[in-house]
Amino acid sequence: MLLRDRFGRVIEYLRISVTERCNMCCVYCVAPENRGYEPREHLLTFEEIAEIVRVLARHGLRRVRITGGEPLVRPHVPELVRLLAQIPGITDISLSTNGILLPRYADALKRNGLKRVNISLDTLQPQKFHRVSPAGQWEEVWAGIQTALAVGLKPVKINCVLMKGINDDEVVDFARLTLEYPLHVRFIELMPIGNIGFYRRGHLFPIGEAKARCAQLGELIPVTEGEAVGGGPASVFRLPGAQGTLGFIGACTANFCHRCNRMRLSSDGLLYPCLGHGVHVDMKPALKLSPDQREQAIMEGIEQALLSKPEGHQFVTLAPHPTFRTMRVIGG
Ligand code: SAM
Numbered sequence: 001m002l003l004r005d006r007f008g009r010v011i012e013y014l015r016i017s018v019t020e021r022c023n024m025c026c027v028y029c030v031a032p033e034n035r036g037y038e039p040r041e042h043l044l045t046f047e048e049i050a051e052i053v054r055v056l057a058r059h060g061l062r063r064v065r066i067t068g069g070e071p072l073v074r075p076h077v078p079e080l081v082r083l084l085a086q087i088p089g090i091t092d093i094s095l096s097t098n099g100i101l102l103p104r105y106a107d108a109l110k111r112n113g114l115k116r117v118n119i120s121l122d123t124l125q126p127q128k129f130h131r132v133s134p135a136g137q138w139e140e141v142w143a144g145i146q147t148a149l150a151v152g153l154k155p156v157k158i159n160c161v162l163m164k165g166i167n168d169d170e171v172v173d174f175a176r177l178t179l180e181y182p183l184h185v186r187f188i189e190l191m192p193i194g195n196i197g198f199y200r201r202g203h204l205f206p207i208g209e210a211k212a213r214c215a216q217l218g219e220l221i222p223v224t225e226g227e228a229v230g231g232g233p234a235s236v237f238r239l240p241g242a243q244g245t246l247g248f249i250g251a252c253t254a255n256f257c258h259r260c261n262r263m264r265l266s267s268d269g270l271l272y273p274c275l276g277h278g279v280h281v282d283m284k285p286a287l288k289l290s291p292d293q294r295e296q297a298i299m300e301g302i303e304q305a306l307l308s309k310p311e312g313h314q315f316v317t318l319a320p321h322p323t324f325r326t327m328r329v330i331g332g
Contacts, residue, residue, distance in 0.1 A: 001059055001060075002059060002060045003056065003059050003060050003061065003302070003306060004306070005273070005306050005307070005309040006306075006307065006309070007258075007309075007311055009258070009259070009260055009261065009309075010060065010261060011060070011061070011261055011262060011263055011306065011309075012060055012061055012062045012063060012231065012261050012262075013061070013062070013063040013064070013065070013231050013261050013262040013263075014053065014056060014061055014063070014064050014065075014262065014263055014264070014265060015064075015065045015067055015096075015262060015263075015264045015265070016049055016053075016064060016065065016066050016067065016264075016265045017067055017068050017069060017071075017264070017265065017266050017267045017330060018043075018049070018066055018067075018068055018069070018071045018074045018077060018080065018267055019043065019068045019069040019070070019071065019073060019074040019267050020068065020069040020266075020267050021068070021069045021070065021073050021074070022068060022069045022070040022073065022098075023070050023073050023098070023100060023101075023135060023136065024070065024098050024100075024133045024135045024136045025133070025134060025135050026120075026122070026132055026133045026161075027131070027132055027133075027134075027163075027195060027198050028161060028163065028190055028194055028195050028198050028199065028203070029194040029195060029327055030194060030195060031194065031195040031196065031197055031198075042267075042268040042269075043074075043267050043268065044265075044267065044268070044269045044283075044284075044287070046076070046079060046080040046083055047083070048269070048287045049080065049083075049084075049265065050080075050083040050084060050087065051287065051294070051298065052265060052271075052283060052287075052298055052302075053084060053087055053090065054087050055295055055298045055299055055302065056302060057087050057088065057089035057090050058089070059299075059302075060089075061089065061090070062089060062090065062091050062092060062231075063090070063091070063092040063093075063094070063230075063231050064084055064090060064092070064093055064094075065093075065094045065095065065096060065118075066080065066081070066084075066093070066094070066095045066096070067095070067096040068096075068267070069267065070097065070098055070100075070101070071095060071096070071097060072097055072100075072101035072102070072104075072105055073101070077095075077105065077109070078105060078108035078109050078111075078112045078114075079112070081093055081095075081109055081112040081113050081114050082112040082113060084113070085112060085113025092115055092116075092230075092231075093113055093114055093115055094114070094115060094116045094117065094118065094230075095109065095114055095116075095117050095118070096117075096118045096120070096159070097117060097118070097119055097120070097144070098119070098120050098133070098136065098141060098144075099119040099120070099121070099140070099141040099142075099143075099144025099145055099148070100136055100140045100141060100144055101144070102117075102119070102143075102144035102145075102147045102148055103143055103144060103147045106144075106147045106148055106150075106151045106153065107151055109153075110151045110152060110153055114153065115153070115154070116153055116154055116155050116156070116157070116227070116230075117148050117153045117156055117157070118157040118158075118159050118186070119141065119144060119145050119148060119156065119157070119158055119159065120141075120158075120159045120160075120161075121141050121142075121145070121158050121159070121160060122160055122161050122163070122166075122167050123138070123166075123167050123170060124170055124173050124174065124177070125138075125170070126138035126139060128166075128167070129141075131166065132163070132166065132167070145158070145183070149181070149182065149183075154227060155182075155184045155227050155228050155230075155244075156182070156183055156184065157183070157184040157185070157186050157228075157247075158174070158177070158183050158184065158185045158186065159186050159188055160174055160185060160186065160187050160188065161188045161189075161190055162187055162188065162189060162190060162205040162207070162210055163190055163203040163205060164202065164203050164204060164205040165202075165203060166203065168205045168209075168210075171187070171210050171213040171214060172213055172214065172216060172217060174187070175213075175214040175217050175239065175246055176217065177244070178238070178239060178242040178243060178244035178245060178246060179217075179239060179241065179242050179243070180243070181243060181244060182243040182244050183243075183244040184228045184236075184244045184245045184246075184247065185244065185245075185246050185247065186232075186234055186247040186248075186249060187207060187210045187211075187246070187247065187248050187249065188249045188251075189204065189205070189206065189207045189249060189250045189251055189252050189253060189254075190203055190204050190205065190252075191251050191252065191275075191276070191315055191327075192252075192315050193275070193276065193315070193327055194327045204252060204253075206250065206252075206253045207248045207249065207250030207253055207254055208250070208253065208254070210248060211237075211248050214237075214239070214246055217239055218239045218240045219239075219240060220237035220238075220239065220246065221237055221238045221239070221240065222235075222236070222237055223236040223237060223238050223245050224236075228244070228245040228247075231261060232247075232249070233249050233251075233256040233259065233260075234247030234248060234249045235247065235248050251276070251313065251315060252315055255312060255313075257274075257311065257312035257313055258312075260274070260309075263305060263309070264330050265283070266280075266330050268284075269282060269283045269284040269287065270282055270283070271283050271301060271302065271305045272305075272330050273305045273306065273308055273309035273310070274309055274310050274313055275313065275327075275330060276312075276313025276314055276315045277310045277313055277314050279308045279309075279310065280305070281301045281302075281304045281305045281308070282301075283298065283301050285297070286298045286300070286301050
């Protein structure tokens with residue numbers, strides 16, 4: 001049985017938040033009033049995460065992405081990669097990270113089965129970095145990107161959240177990066193989730209405008225297959241002669257919910273069928289059952305999440321929906 005929702009969409013991708021803790025505090029992600037963390041004892045163990053993935057994989061799940069918070073602040077994440085890589089059916093394991101801890105962990109992650117990585121970087125100007133991510137240093141992220149390339153993670157994607165008045169003047173510089181390096185830049189439209197106050201101050205920069213600015217550098221040649229495309233929502237292009245690609249993800253102005261193929265598991269065991277909607281199923285009670293009852297109960301939780309997967313996010317109609325949790329909890 002495939003994981004098919006009420007609207008005919010097939011789920012083959014799970015994003016797993018392993019912690020809501022982060023060693024950065026990016027302006028759009030964490031509101032000042034929201035800086036506390038859940039107690040560590042509420043976290044799912046790696047074995048519990050693997051157990052849920054095993055059940056999903058028996059029904060068609062193929063891809064998983066480890067995220068957070070900053071996933072690499074949780075100790076032993078390479079061990080989770082090893083567990084997930086052993087699950088029959090899982091063909092693609094990726095990681096979203098701010099890159100700071102990659103010099104320490106990239107080797108072990110790759111050795112244990114990590115294929116590819118998305119590294120967040122919202123500015124190419126070191127002096128501007130603290131405006132976006134006050135807790136980190138640009139140079140640390142850049143070192144993480146270089147390490148990812150050096151150990152052979154492939155593709156290395158750069159997640160760049162566009163913010164009007166902050167980094168929209170750098171769109172062309174980011175596009176040029178793909179000419180110089182085998183890096184795959186993904187421009188992401190700001191979403192009303194996390195620090196809603198920041199979003200409301202008019203920082204949304206429409207993805208179509210980013211694409212138009214990139215086109216100033218040359219023809220945008222559509223890329224429809226290959227490692228740079230993956231299973232995500234980006235529309236992907238390459239500039240003539242470029243080593244990397246450019247992807248455009250516009251959750252607000254270029255909605256792609258009809259193509260959604262994913263669910264999200266929060267670090268405290270809630271299965272979210274939609275990032276932009278508060279609906280979720282608590283998987284923890286199922287995980288506490290005896291081994292002979294567990295699989296059935298996990299499957300029931302998954303079916304409930306599938307049944308409640310909304311047709312689309314509520315970013316536009318109800319933004320901000322009061323029950324949204326931040327991206328770092330749900331797993332951005
Ligand atoms: N710490 C990791 C990282 O930096 O990539 C993983 C977690 S982070 C929440 C995942 C992605 O979500 C990052 O690329 C981040 O920029 C993006 N993100 C967080 N809040 C966002 C928002 N309100 N709108 C758009 N993207 C957001």
